[in-house]
Amino acid sequence: MYRAVMPKIGTAQAWRDAARQFLAAGVPPEAILWGDTSTAPDLFGVASPMQTGGQVTVPRSFISMASSVVWHSDPERFARLYAFLWRLKDAPHLMTDRGDADLSRLRRMEKNVHRCQHKMKAFVRFREIGPPEAPRRSFAAWFEPTYHTVEPTADFFLRRFSDMDWRILTPDVCAIFEGGKLTFREGEEKPALPEDASEQLWITYFQNIFNPARLMVKAMQSEMPKKYWKNMPEAAHIPQMIADAPARARAMAEAAPSLPPARMAQVQAQLAAHQSAWEGPKDSLAKDIAACTRCPLHCNATQAVPGEGPMDADLMIVGEQPGDQEDLSGRPFVG
Structure with missing residues (x-):
């Protein structure tokens, strides 16, 4: 039985080197005990074989996936990757088999790591820890990632904040960028960071x-x-x-302004065109309605039909145009 212990820092490269050696030596998955520095050592395991065999070619998509999955927190991640790699060396098409259960699990782990990296980029909050007048300003941030994403995400902060010194401190691994050099060290407890003026x-x-x-x-x-x-x-x-x-x-x-809809302009124009211009006395309104010829309706009508009721009524009932009974009687709503 072989034992492979992966370090917290440089995990991706360490796993690739170990997997390459085991694969070249023809060691099957069931003969390897994978773990990290937090795993208790196996008393009966031996180190990985220092043997190099023939070149083994695997799809680039697997290398990309493995480079993310190794940063997951699942203690079985190294073993799962190697077990799938063992199958993949003889069946490269497995990387495109959506029905493969092992690949599906690894893809979910890869997605989890990518999501954690995205959250780290969005939610790290720096505070200035050095004097502003220093030649090179210095900042620090405390973050608690779900997975081991500090090392694979550090390049993002390196590109974005290369003109200052900074450190991202976590319980797992800390990234330190000072004097233009990026280093990593073991995690630590949350420090007391100073208040930031901005x-x-x-x-x-x-x-x-x-x-x-x-x-x-x-x-x-x-x-x-x-x-x-x-x-x-x-x-x-x-x-x-x-x-x-x-x-x-x-x-x-x-507080928002109540703007009329676009159709209101047309409605208001029609209303203005048909609005009565009557300004005479109210008692003569019926006589003037009877003599009105402003629209074609008077041509075939017997007489006009004015409204009825008090001029100061609180309620008004509006009907359609007069029917034949209303036209003959000269009164509304009799038909």
Whole structure:
């Protein structure tokens, strides 16, 4: 029985080297005990064989997948990768077999690691730890990743913040970038980081871009899981922002200008064209209606049909054009 212990730092390269040696020596998966530095050593295991055999070619897609899966926290990840690699050397088509259960599990692990890396890029919050007048400013951040993603994600921060010194401290592995050199070391406990002068500015910005009318709590917590909130300064304000969202949304709606729909311009033009210009005395309105010839309806009508009732009535009933009975009698609503 062989034993392969993977280090916390440089895990991806260590696994590739060990897997290459085992594969070249023809060691089957069941003959290897994989583990990391947190795994208790096996008393009966021996180190991996220092043997190099013929070249083994595997699809590049497997190398890419393995480079992510090794950073998962599943203690069986190394064994699962090697077991699939053992099958893959004789059947390269397995990398495209969507029905393969082993591949499906590895793909889910790969996706989990990628998601954790995405969260790390989004939720790391730096605080300045050095004097601002120093030639090279220095920052530090505390983060608690779900998986071992500090090392594979460090290049992102290296490219983005190459003009300053920084350190990302976690319980697992810490990334240190000082003087243009990136190094890694074992994890540590959460340090007491100083307050940052620009932190309040960031919180003010975060509160002002929050749109209460579009709040979807479940969707927000899916993108910003609660487990990360304790290390994000702006997260302390999220519960109150959620509680105030309904009232703020109502206030926004009440303060919004009520613009008429586009069709109202046409409606108002039609209304103005047919609006009565009568400005005479009300007692002579019926006589003037009877003499009206402003529209073609008078051509075939016996007489006009004015309305009835008091001019100051609180309720008015409006009907369609007069029917034959109304036309003959000269009164509305008699048919």
